Amino acid sequence: MRTALVLGGGFAGVLAARALARHATVVLVEAGRYPAGPLPRPGLPQAHHNHVLVTGGARALDEVVPGTIDELLAAGAHRRDLTGDALILSREGWFGRLATDNFVISVSRWLLDGVVRRRALSAPGITVREQTRVLGLTGDATRVTGAVVAGPDGQPVPLVADLVVDATGRRSRAPRWLAALGGAPVEEQTAGCGLAYSTRLYQAPPGLTREMPAIMLHPRPRPDGSEGHGATLFPIEDGRWIVTLTGTRGNEPPVTGAGFAACLAELGSPILADLLAAACPIDGVRPYRIAADRRRFYERRAPTEGLLVLGDALTATNPVHSHGMSVAALSVLRLARELPAHSRAEELQAAVAAEAEPAWRMATGGGAGGRASRMLPVRALLGNPALINAFFRIQTLNSAAPAPLPAAGPPPAGTREAVAQFPHLSRWLRTRT
Numbered sequence: 001m002r003t004a005l006v007l008g009g010g011f012a013g014v015l016a017a018r019a020l021a022r023h024a025t026v027v028l029v030e031a032g033r034y035p036a037g038p039l040p041r042p043g044l045p046q047a048h049h050n051h052v053l054v055t056g057g058a059r060a061l062d063e064v065v066p067g068t069i070d071e072l073l074a075a076g077a078h079r080r081d082l083t084g085d086a087l088i089l090s091r092e093g094w095f096g097r098l099a100t101d102n103f104v105i106s107v108s109r110w111l112l113d114g115v116v117r118r119r120a121l122s123a124p125g126i127t128v129r130e131q132t133r134v135l136g137l138t139g140d141a142t143r144v145t146g147a148v149v150a151g152p153d154g155q156p157v158p159l160v161a162d163l164v165v166d167a168t169g170r171r172s173r174a175p176r177w178l179a180a181l182g183g184a185p186v187e188e189q190t191a192g193c194g195l196a197y198s199t200r201l202y203q204a205p206p207g208l209t210r211e212m213p214a215i216m217l218h219p220r221p222r223p224d225g226s227e228g229h230g231a232t233l234f235p236i237e238d239g240r241w242i243v244t245l246t247g248t249r250g251n252e253p254p255v256t257g258a259g260f261a262a263c264l265a266e267l268g269s270p271i272l273a274d275l276l277a278a279a280c281p282i283d284g285v286r287p288y289r290i291a292a293d294r295r296r297f298y299e300r301r302a303p304t305e306g307l308l309v310l311g312d313a314l315t316a317t318n319p320v321h322s323h324g325m326s327v328a329a330l331s332v333l334r335l336a337r338e339l340p341a342h343s344r345a346e347e348l349q350a351a352v353a354a355e356a357e358p359a360w361r362m363a364t365g366g367g368a369g370g371r372a373s374r375m376l377p378v379r380a381l382l383g384n385p386a387l388i389n390a391f392f393r394i395q396t397l398n399s400a401a402p403a404p405l406p407a408a409g410p411p412p413a414g415t416r417e418a419v420a421q422f423p424h425l426s427r428w429l430r431t432r433t
Contacts (some may be wrong), residue, residue, distance in 0.1 A: 001343055005029065005147055005161035007134050010044070011113060012311030012328035013167035015064050018120035019336040020165070026126045027159060029149055033130045038114035047109035048286045049199045049319070050234055050244045056397030057326020058105050060333040065119045069105065072115055076237025077107035078214075082392045086214040087418055089269050091221075093382050094412040097421040101403040102392040104322065106214065106234035108242070112325075134173075137164065137307070141182040144306035163345060165308045172313035175296070183304050187297040191364040193318045194249030197288040200260055202241045202279035209239035211424045215275075219246065220268040229253050231267055233275070241279060243272065246320075255287045269415045278432060293317045293363050299353040303346035310335070315356040317363035326397055327359045358397070382411035 004020040006013050009030025017028045032042050041047065053061060062069045073079060080086055081103045088095040121128060131152045138158060139145040146160040166174045175186040204212065215233040222228050230246040245253035245263055254263050264273040294316045298309050311328045334355040338348055381387045385408045393402065412418035419426050 001162040001339075003027075003161045004163045004165065005159055006165045006167055007147060008166065008168035008172075008311075008313070009034070009117075009128065009130070010167065010169060010311070011116065011325050012169075012313075012332065013165070014117050014120040015061070015329060015332040016165050016167055016310065016335065017126050018065055018123050019332050019339070020163070021123045021125040022336070023339055024125070024162065027161070028121070028126060028128045029132045029134060029147070029159075030128060030130045031133050034117065034128075035110075035114075038108070038111040040110060041113060044109070046288055046319075047113075049197055049288055050106075050232055050242050050322075051109045051112065051325065052104040052106045052234065052322045053112075053329070054104055054322055054326045054396035054398075055102050055393075056399060057323075057329045058103070059400070060326070060329040061116070064329060064333050064336060065116060068116060068119055071119070072105065072107055072112065075111060075115065077105055077111065078210075078235045079103050079105055080214040080234070082396065083388065086216060087271065087422070088216045088218075089220075089418070090218050090382065094414070094418040095382055095388065096408050096411045098385055098388055098408050099406055100389045100392060101400065102389070102396045102398050104214070104234075104396065106236055106242075108236050108240075111237055134168065136180055137174075137177040139181055139304075139306060141178075141184070141302075142304060144181070144304055161306075163306055163308060165310065166313045167311045169312040170294070170316045172296075172309070174298075174307070174309055174313060178304060178307075181304075184302040187300050189295045189297070190292045191294075192292045193290060193320075193363075194292075195290045195318050195320070196247045196249065196252035197244055197290075197319075198253040198255055198260060198285050199242060199244045199288070200257075200285050201282040202243060202276060203282055204235065204239050204241050205278040205280075207428055208275075208425070209235070211422075212241070213422050213425065215272060217267050217269055217272065222266075227251055228266065228268065229263055231264065231272055233272060240282065241276075243276065252287075252289075255285050257281065257285060260285050269418075271415055271419065274429065274432070290318050293360070295356075295360050297353070299346075299350045303344075303349075305345050308335075308345050308348050308352065310352045310356075314353065315360050317359055321359065321362055321395060323359040323362070323397065327356050330397065331355045362394070383408070 004024040004026045006028045083095045084099040135148040212235045217231045219230040247253045331352045338351045385405045
């Protein structure tokens with residue numbers, strides 16, 4: 001392989017370009033125009049909501065683009081260990097504070113994309129074509145030889161490549177492009193999730209900018225038996241908190257400021273309402289809806305050489321487990337490891353699909369991830385360090401050898417006991433009462 005063409009310049013695309021640049025001259029096609037720095041990027045509405053890298057994804061990102069995590073942390077991103085740096089309320093009660101090697105990196109999507117894009121695309125051999133749309137693929141049913149694109153002037157331009165990577169995300173049109181070449185159909189599976197989110201940014205109050213734990217409140221039944229809302233708070237750069245309310249179809253969280261505040265007061269714990277009463281909203285409430293998870297099984301169809309599909313174009317899951325970007329990073333790392341030994345796109349597609357499969361099973365309730373989700377309501381989990389560690393290892397896609405675990409006491413009985421595990425936060429709250 002001497003030339004590669006990457007379609008889509010988002011998170012997965014720029015990482016794929018970086019990995020391929022070690023083996024080929026790469027052209028990256030991006031429909032929009034990149035902002036000059038960590039600023040909003042058009043066409044990415046979900047970017048206003050909470051984004052984290054879980055353990056496996058953070059480590060994969062740092063292997064594909066070394067030094068990225070250190071730069072993100074230096075720029076204000078936060079590492080929060082689970083459950084050592086997190087207040088987590090399940091349906092059955094609070095998790096105790098436990099030091100493990102499972103963690104998340106919380107950061108705004110704008111800062112994450114800006115740092116990753118700059119570092120990844122600085123590699124030699126990568127050319128970026130911005131404001132360029134993909135019109136279709138070239139080749140035939142057995143082999144893709146490139147793509148036809150159109151720049152700002154709208155004129156079709158053929159680009160030839162030994163390998164074409166589709167990283168165009170959830171809106172990928174690859175099945176239609178392949179059909180136009182006479183290729184076999186792509187098997188697709190969807191699973192309805194009906195998730196609804198409402199997110200708001202806050203400026204953290206003085207004294208709670210760096211030492212703030214992550215907070216995750218799982219949905220709990222209301223007194224009338226109906227399902228309540230869930231909520232998360234993650235500290236991000238510039239002393240801000242990103243707060244998200246979660247719900248499902250028919251039980252969507254509010255989309256107004258007043259409704260958002262009222263919903264906070266009705267959660268399973270008053271902790272978020274108490275904290276946000278002292279914080280300053282930065283913007284309005286932003287809603288987001290996800291109807292279904294989707295998996296396209298390119299590895300099962302009659303192979304079309306010269307084409308590789310990855311990221312959300314391959315497996316698009318709901319953000320309950322925060323796996324989207326991490327699966328993209330893990331998939332590109334797998335691609336980078338496979339490239340020296342496998343040149344056929346068929347083999348690369350099978351490897352990338354295998355990397356994405358655990359997250360798909362977890363999102364749709366099957367396999368190891370499904371078992372982990374069903375473990376959560378079991379109260380015995382809350383006081384068992386080994387089970388807690390096993391649960392969060394699965395959740396954070398952590399495949400490294402487990403670290404020794406400290407002893408742990410019984411789980412907190414309520415919000416006060418849970419907060420008391422974090423002395424700085426506990427002292428701050430006492431000054432407010």
